[in-house]
Amino acid sequence: MKRVVVLGGGIGGTTVANRIRKALEGEVASGQVQVQLVDREGVHAYQPGYLMVVFEKMRPEETRRDESLLLHKSIQLVKGEVEKVDGAANKIVLKGGKDLPYDILVIASGSVIHPELTPGFVEGAHSFYDLENAQKLRGALHGFTGGKIVISVAGMPYKCPVAPLEVTFMLDDYLRNRGIRDKCEIHYTYPIPKVFGIDTVAQPMQRLMGERGITVHIPFNVDKIDPAAKSMKSVEGDTLPYDLLIAIPPHRGADFVGASGLGDKGNWIPTDRYSLKADGRENIFVLGDATNIPISKAGSTADYEAEVVTQNVASMVRGEAPTARYEGRVYCWIMTGLAQATYIKFDYLHPPHPPTPSFAHYWNKVIYNRTYWDLTARALF
């Protein structure tokens, strides 16, 4: 029997486990292949929902599902914290000493937020990158009656690169709806000399910020936050005071990656951008935020990568060469207000050209959020 183990029950891990099971349906049914998924909590978090929670477009409980309800019944769910991957012995070591052997391993362990890496962040900044902080920010915005709101990114790379743009535009609409926009200033800072990493997106987004009266500070690399003075200092030497700070925390790969000798200094796993194999490993694939591939860390990236990993895993199980290639496909909506959006669609060779924001694009995002659990996570389409 061949064991395929998927590490991580988030967007990438859940969909890839279900797809592999489907691609190898006969082999799984006859007991030639076993698919297992190991996850720390056994609870699946739909993180794109956190931004919606801030603006009361989703309820907190709508962002979470029990992992066992999303996996096909033939996939074994193993709840446990992975301590390390022992590549030489083809096994995962779980905290508490249990081993999980594999023939093929798929790592989808995501990224970890580290607000403590920026001095003053924990005490001085609001964030929406986990459910608890998204709810706190929602409360803080409720109580906000006027002043200076700063949106900032405290380190790259971070997941969902468009999220700082989205929170900025949604906030602008939110303050207008409450009739207090004229009592507020919105300031947007970004670590590079443009408002987004891709030129064809940065230009229209910066234009939109100009139209909405949003002040831009670029480049602005956050050095430290002073919660008592309510101000933020940049590596470039600028000081920016705020009444309310919304910041994206620094990100790193999962700790076990370093402990397994699989990662770079940020614990991202060096991965072939086409085959999605971990560098130098024949039977380990990586997808989603965990890779070091210089492409958006996004749920849609993980979803497209899952198609490729599924084909390659199925080929290997059948003794064929894994030839499927990931061409860098990404698709992300960008909320440009509370009820309008645009989208970006691109790959390694073709940059995105976001269309004019509209209600229709927003509505497509709403539909996607509602169908996510069946179409993406359960891989039913």
Ligand SMILES: Cc1cc2nc3c(=O)[nH]c(=O)nc-3n(C[C@H](O)[C@H](O)[C@H](O)COP(=O)(O)OP(=O)(O)OC[C@H]3O[C@@H](n4cnc5c(N)ncnc54)[C@H](O)[C@@H]3O)c2cc1C
């Ligand atoms: C506010 C916000 C908005 C976003 N909006 C969008 C959007 O609109 N569109 C989009 O495409 N993307 C969006 N994203 C990004 C998207 O959520 C991530 O890129 C995506 O979840 C990555 O999927 P993943 O499977 O790689 O990792 P994750 O979904 O983070 O899953 C990783 C899993 O691995 C498990 N794990 C990690 N380490 C261990 C361990 N040691 N032992 C056991 N289990 C472990 C974790 O518990 C987790 O279940 C957003 C993210 C945020 C925070």
